[in-house]
Amino acid sequence: MSGTRRARQSSPTTTAIASSPWLVVLIGVLVMVVLLVVALGAYRGRGSDGGPRPDPAPPMLLPDLSPSSVRPGVPTPTAAIRPGLSPRATVLPTTAAAVPSASAAPSGAGGAGTPSVRPVAPAPEPPPVTGRYRVMETFDGGFIAEVLISNGASTDRGWTAALAFPGGRLVTAWVEGQPQGTWSAADGGFTYRSGADVPPGGTAPLRFHIERADTRPASCTVDGFACR
Template sequence: MPGLSPRRTDPPSPSPTRTTATATAAATATATAPAATPSRPAAVPPPATSPPAPAPPPPPIEARYRVADTFPGGFIGELSIRNASRGDLGWVARVEYPGGRVVTAWLEGVPQGTFQDRRGTLVYRSGPDLAAGSAVALRFHVEFASSRPASCVVSGRPCGGL
């Protein structure tokens, strides 16, 4: 056409502002896009732990053996028996002297229980229950045996002092 100048046909250059904004948007999208992660099982909570067990209570009956007196052919043995519980308890003492003979047994200052000599084994059953926190002395006369017993238990618990 006459009088018209030819048009330019090359594409326009992108403006610097638009290029920077597009690059920034692309970088932001890449940074915030969640990364693909492999599938993993759900977290398993650690097993529940039980609280530590409380300390065992003291033995309800405590006994301590000693030799109170010696003489030719025999001796007087003694068990100091203490009720360490919070309630009154009965008890049974068993002291073994193989080959010996238990002549008699008695409690000091309290009502008596019952005693048996079974071929050198003293078995003494308390009379009235022993009050909580109190103690009693069981004495016994033994002949023809060592003053150290083969065994000594009170209500199933070993005696101290041996």
């Protein structure tokens, strides 16, 4: 055995692999399939951001707020806030009762609007000097009448009376029992201006004789106010 070397013996597995190359290819394909399955499982277990997907959140339960479930004196339960959920999704909004505006008025054919308050105009003050007309005596062709002047002011007042008798003629005019004034006639009527002031609460009887006219004058005023 000197000078010679013993040939190395090959193992049976090596000999089988060397004699069957398709077996190596089959083992490689199986390994690639196993790696692909593992990779797909790992991809499905991750989220869109690359991190692990969280467990699905349990369904949120809202409290029952129906009138039949609310009892006087018993507080209404509220839904618990879970981590990761928005607090706004667990709180029911409350609707405030609409308060009608005092200034709002309903409109429409069937609605009655709120009546608007209007200020009441003050009553006009009575004139300081007034006159009352009356017929004292009638006769053929004419009559005698009177305008009683009354002073309702707190001071002495003069006055002016104006009467109209269409188609008539003034014969004369005077103030009974007092200083006389002045008068002027025109178109069947006349104007008389007092000769003396009337004291507060006093009167002055203006009398006159009219011919060919109706006993009721067309107009009668004292200081611009109609006679009574």
